[in-house]
Amino acid sequence: MSNLTRFGISMDTTLLEAFDQLTQKAGYQSRSEAIRDLVRDYLVQSQWHDPQAAVIGTITLVYDHHSGDVEHQLTHLQHQHIGHICATTHVHLDEHNCLEVIIVKGTSETVRSLADHLIAHHGVKHGELVCTTTGANLH
Amino acid sequence: MSNLTRFGISMDTTLLEAFDQLTQKAGYQSRSEAIRDLVRDYLVQSQWHDPQAAVIGTITLVYDHHSGDVEHQLTHLQHQHIGHICATTHVHLDEHNCLEVIIVKGTSETVRSLADHLIAHHGVKHGELVCTTTGANLH
């Protein structure tokens, strides 16, 4: 069970009004929730600065499955890192294009390097790594 | 079938050597492939500046499924946007934490707004949107 701490903040009224307006537009139901999200985001970003931190990343790839044997090779590369890969989702975008999302667990160094290699693959049109978190220390 | 254009580039030798070294480390098998990736990345980024451009996004969410009825509400929110959602992958990270990746198709405006609302949801610890592409105009 997690413990909550309550604390007070003072903020310029104009600043707070502008913040409330933005976060309501984004769908936040409370000011506290919006501030907790900013804090968690700041922590996740800093976690990734440590190459040995345990993180989760999602790697998004767009590729043309008619382009050489890219599909086969991406699968092969993933099998070589089987211990780090949680799941892979494949979506058929159109006759040619596929989108694949690979969820990877490991040190930030390992996840970054695997992302680099997948994105660098011939036939991959676009790739991005999202640096997120196992959630374990992030309440 | 796609047409290829061949063209020449001149680059300072020292700059080129540094680039070759970096891209080899990342796993690129040719200099052309690495340059094509930089070009495609530049195009994808600019696409997202147009709110009406047809794009693909992947939304990564980390949440604690014990936190209120977050799981139920995220599912509900996704069903309201069923026409835009291609697929959802769910990974059980530990006893508490879940990671969900939602693949969304639509205008960049729609995808951004849906991402905002999912990330703003109470119980979602961390969320990120990847802006990628349908691949359709990106060879």
Added chain:
Amino acid sequence: MSNLTRFGISMDTTLLEAFDQLTQKAGYQSRSEAIRDLVRDYLVQSQWHDPQAAVIGTITLVYDHHSGDVEHQLTHLQHQHIGHICATTHVHLDEHNCLEVIIVKGTSETVRSLADHLIAHHGVKHGELVCTTTGANLH
């Protein structure tokens, strides 16, 4: 004179401790100050989404002043936008390299476009735009 609003936030104790640790390392003297900075940063980022918002940008350029007449042309380009440029600082980095920081005021659309054109200039090795704020509505 500005008005302050005081309000309470509840946050998981572990999350708060991790945040306090990070912000102390960064030199923040209070938790409130760190949170206000996250809020202001979030507001500044959103301001830049509106092409007509009045903003301030700083454009950093690195160039070799021996490369063609780049210095002359950058000066010429700045004079054409004299109404938007607040100040320019020039630093001689070594025998060849110069760093120039140009402080620009205008709509976000204007500032972005001027930054694009300066960075695209032949001879400019590296350029970056910082999107900041006039501070006027940001207390």
Added chain:
Amino acid sequence: MSNLTRFGISMDTTLLEAFDQLTQKAGYQSRSEAIRDLVRDYLVQSQWHDPQAAVIGTITLVYDHHSGDVEHQLTHLQHQHIGHICATTHVHLDEHNCLEVIIVKGTSETVRSLADHLIAHHGVKHGELVCTTTGANLH
């Protein structure tokens, strides 16, 4: 004197046309120049991953000079790092707000830490670090 290497690239014609269109809009006068900029940007980004790399950063601060003795303290902090600071530019934005751009030379670790401390300072409304380069190895 620098040596040039010429090399050929093949690119899908549609991709190349889209790239040419974007770079012309941004003001690039040749395709080679635009590609060199993408390459240099990629190199500068990777340089900053090494905490010991010699870099240049520009730190942009917006603050209200009526807020406590922020001006005095920022000056004091800069004098403590006099060996790393190349130049400081100050612009009076309005009756209250100042913008200061500080150009800093050092290892990426040193520059980041100084930026953190300046931005964390009470009274600083917004701050950003631009990670650029001494230009020395970037032709």
